[in-house]
Amino acid sequence: MSARPPGPPLTALPGLLRKLAVDRLGMVRDAAALGDAVRVAMGPRKLYVFNRPEYAKHVLADNAGNYHKGIGLVQARRVLGDGLLTSEGDLWRAQRRNVQPAFRPARITAQAGAVAEEAARLVASLGAREGEGPVDVLREVTGLTLGVLGRTLLDTDLDPYDSIAHAFEAVQDQAMFDMVTQGLVPSWLPLRTQRRFRAARRELTRVVDALVADRSSRLRDGDGADDALARMILAARGHADPRTGRRLLRDELVTLLLAGHETTASTLGWALHLLAAHPRVRDLVREEARGVLGDRVPEADDLHKLTYTTQVVQEAMRLYPPVWVLPRVARRADEVGGYAVSAGADVLVCPYTLHRHPEFWDDPERFDPGRFDASRSSSRPRYAYIPFGGGPRFCVGSSLGMMEAVFVTALVTRDLDLSAAAGHEAVAEPMLSLRMRGGLPMTVRTVR
Numbered sequence: 341m342s343a344r345p346p347g348p349p350l351t352a353l354p355g356l357l358r359k360l361a362v363d364r365l366g367m368v369r370d371a372a373a374l375g376d377a378v379r380v381a382m383g384p385r386k387l388y389v390f391n392r393p394e395y396a397k398h399v400l401a402d403n404a405g406n407y408h409k410g411i412g413l414v415q416a417r418r419v420l421g422d423g424l425l426t427s428e429g430d431l432w433r434a435q436r437r438n439v440q441p442a443f444r445p446a447r448i449t450a451q452a453g454a455v456a457e458e459a460a461r462l463v464a465s466l467g468a469r470e471g472e473g474p475v476d477v478l479r480e481v482t483g484l485t486l487g488v489l490g491r492t493l494l495d496t497d498l499d500p501y502d503s504i505a506h507a508f509e510a511v512q513d514q515a516m517f518d519m520v521t522q523g524l525v526p527s528w529l530p531l532r533t534q535r536r537f538r539a540a541r542r543e544l545t546r547v548v549d550a551l552v553a554d555r556s557s558r559l560r561d562g563d564g565a566d567d568a569l570a571r572m573i574l575a576a577r578g579h580a581d582p583r584t585g586r587r588l589l590r591d592e593l594v595t596l597l598l599a600g601h602e603t604t605a606s607t608l609g610w611a612l613h614l615l616a617a618h619p620r621v622r623d624l625v626r627e628e629a630r631g632v633l634g635d636r637v638p639e640a641d642d643l644h645k646l647t648y649t650t651q652v653v654q655e656a657m658r659l660y661p662p663v664w665v666l667p668r669v670a671r672r673a674d675e676v677g678g679y680a681v682s683a684g685a686d687v688l689v690c691p692y693t694l695h696r697h698p699e700f701w702d703d704p705e706r707f708d709p710g711r712f713d714a715s716r717s718s719s720r721p722r723y724a725y726i727p728f729g730g731g732p733r734f735c736v737g738s739s740l741g742m743m744e745a746v747f748v749t750a751l752v753t754r755d756l757d758l759s760a761a762a763g764h765e766a767v768a769e770p771m772l773s774l775r776m777r778g779g780l781p782m783t784v785r786t787v788r
Contacts, residue, residue: 342680345377345388364516364770365692368665372693377679386685388676391697393723395677396689399668400723401731406674410667410686416515416772419541422588423595424736435592438575440736442493442568448739451492452640452747455740458487459748460637463755467786474761474781479505481608481748485601488744493568493600496555501547508598510540512771548593568596602773603662604741609780611656611749613766614707616758616782621709625649626787629754638747646750651709653745657727659707661691664774666729691726692774700724757785 348371371378371389380387390399399407408428417426424435441447462484469475482505490498498504514537555569565571572592579585615622625648632638632645643650668687673680681687696704700720701711711717728735735741752758760766761781769777 342675343678345379345679346375347379348374365768368690368693377677386682388681388685389688390676391693393721397723398676399687399689404731406671407668408671410669419511420595421591423591425595425599438571439568441566442571443736449640454491455488455744455747456637458484459751463751466756466784470784470786475784476779477612477782478609478776478780482605485605489600495567496551503543504547504597507540507543510536516771544594548590604744606662606773606775607657607745608748609776610660611653612758613780614656615753616760618707622753625652625753629750643743643746646746649750650746651712653749654712655709658695660768660774661695661727662773664692664770665690755787757787758782
């Protein structure tokens with residue numbers, strides 16, 4: 341007979357539930373401190389937190405069909421609808437098959453020039469602001485990731501749509517509010533969070549409709565276009581129900597806009613923050629970038645030569661995984677690592693805590709890019725490190741995201757010194773992604 345995972349002592353339960361509202365990272369860390377499998381009762385609902393690689397593999401890969409998207413992402417459906425992040429079953433499989441060719445390795449390799457150009461543009465923009473005082477580097481890299489997204493996946497210039505990032509902040513705020521309140525607060529109440537969300541949803545609808553209209557005007561059936569937006573538009577045109585096709589197109593594009601820029605911007609923000617705090621590592625990245633690139637921008641083949649820079653990005657995603665938690669709901673009763681999981685239960689696999697598990701990571705709180713050297717990582721379980729998820733829902737954009745993060749980290753570090761603004765503390769804010777609260781103000785100095 342399967343055992344039931346242990347729960348927190350009754351005296352600890354109120355604190356855990358309070359942290360769900362005000363300190364979600366504290367809640368998952370407290371849960372992980374109780375054990376690798378923990379069961380928390382939230383009224384009639386049950387929450388299971390699993391924190392071992394083999395448990396993560398079971399939920400995300402081995403028995404993935406039994407687990408649908410859970411808390412947080414369910415609430416995000418108010419704006420994401422049935423996009424790739426939130427859809428399930430046959431609809432999700434059809435959407436994934438349709439966009440997958442836009443992410444095939446040969447096509448991503450061909451986008452290296454566009455990524456490098458956007459990275460160089462970021463460096464020039466930051467360099468031009470030397471001596472101005474603190475610059476919000478997170479805002480700057482968010483603009484970069486939107487530029488890369490537009491050029492590589494949408495065949496569209498997203499510069500005129502700088503409202504996207506602000507709109508998605510409001511969307512994430514509302515999703516977390518709905519998660520904490522379990523959706524019990526009526527959406528029509530004139531609360532500030534809900535007013536901002538409604539305005540953001542209107543703005544995203546406006547942007548998406550404009551992007552679709554522009555791309556559609558340049559798209560003809562059979563013209564060989566292989567960008568993600570073109571494939572979405574052609575799929576919508578071929579849908580048996582035109583109205584449903586248009587709705588799904590909007591949902592998929594909103595999801596791509598969010599997932600395609602938010603996670604990479606978060607990774608870059610944390611990587612540049614960590615490099616500023618660790619000058620020795622920064623100097624090694626600069627030395628590698630100069631040795632590999634000289635004075636030029638990166639090319640596709642350089643990605644495999646920037647090995648230490650890649651390790652820095654991997655380590656940034658270990659400490660601050662852009663997708664910090666993978667929520668699921670068990671469709672049927674299951675057994676995970678010998679522990680019984682009831683049907684309908686909420687299940688959390690948390691990369692944030694898994695990436696800090698002391699059994700699999702030496703000195704886990706320390707920033708140490710060398711831990712991703714092959715000589716030190718070959719024996720590590722595959723699911724001890726899951727910044728892009730795992731199983732069939734492994735992030736479709738992982739290769740593009742890594743290229744972008746490595747190229748930008750290399751170019752920025754080669755040409756600029758970024759220093760944390762005096763008095764600023766980088767605080768992780770766990771929303772749909774693990775973003776930085778209040779941005780990343782830094783001073784800029786050009787490296788002569």
